[in-house]
């Protein structure tokens with residue numbers, strides 16, 4: 001169990017990126033959903049012990065992450081939002097090197113680990129190619145391979161599917177799903193479907209605060225009877241914007257479909273069997289209204 005309590009972070013320029021965040025994250029896949037600037041990466045980097053928070057505590061099992069960052073790092077697998085540099089060395093050589101850094105010094109042990117990971121992430125066929133020449137999807141799969149070195153019990157993946165085509169995204173999500181229920185996996189993303197497809201538990205982070213947390217199905221159920229849909233002409237949108245709380249608009253077959261939030265059924269609207277996207281957009285919309 002990962003226990004985050006009262007975590008706050010204010011950057012030197014005064015930006016409050018995290019504001020009293022508390023989360024209890026059990027084993028399994030946990031989705032952390034939030035818009036750009038919500039504080040997700042700050043939270044991920046803080047859990048990964050790459051930066052210290054201004055206040056709060058992080059415990060993982062019996063490890064106090066802030067007091068014993070080395071202990072936490074030994075059991076951590078981290079796929080950052082951006083690796084930054086993609087080296088010209090081969091995937092095999094790079095993984096081998098990273099395994100040394102993680103303390104797997106025996107040659108035979110390392111060979112077994114590296115080869116297993118290359119197969120698991122479907123990179124065996126390209127193991128001798130330079131990572132610099134990899135596609136986005138291959139890079140992300142390599143990112144997971146390196147995160148899994150040393151059998152971590154806490155795995156953090158920060159916006160892993162941004163920019164992947166649907167097939168690669170699917171491959172990547174399947175890879176994550178296969179990691180297993182015995183480890184804590186935190187998936188940070190602004191892509192609602194990633195969470196809907198994978199995570200039995202989730203939280204929405206916005207403005208540095210946890211706005212919502214629970215099981216996606218329960219959160220979806222809570223929007224039932226509050227979200228309504230109507231197909232309108234695109235030119236009518238401003239009129240509806242003025243009179244309704246629109247939480248999403250999308251185009252379908254040349255029409256604009258709007259979803260609105262309302263406790264009662266507005267005239268001409270149909271009920272929506274809400275999805276996670278409605279939960280998410282309704283949360284963000286409520287926040288905007290309160291601002």
Ligand SMILES: Nc1ncnc2c1ncn2[C@@H]1O[C@H](COP(=O)(O)OP(=O)(O)OP(=O)(O)O)[C@@H](O)[C@H]1O
Nearest residue numbers: 011013015017034035036037038039040041042043
């Ligand atoms: N090093 C920094 N110095 C100052 N402000 C920062 C720094 N890093 C992030 N911020 C600010 O902190 C807030 C949270 O940023 P963060 O990157 O954690 O959000 P995010 O949810 O990961 O967003 P994104 O999806 O855009 O990566 C933003 O307002 C951001 O501009």
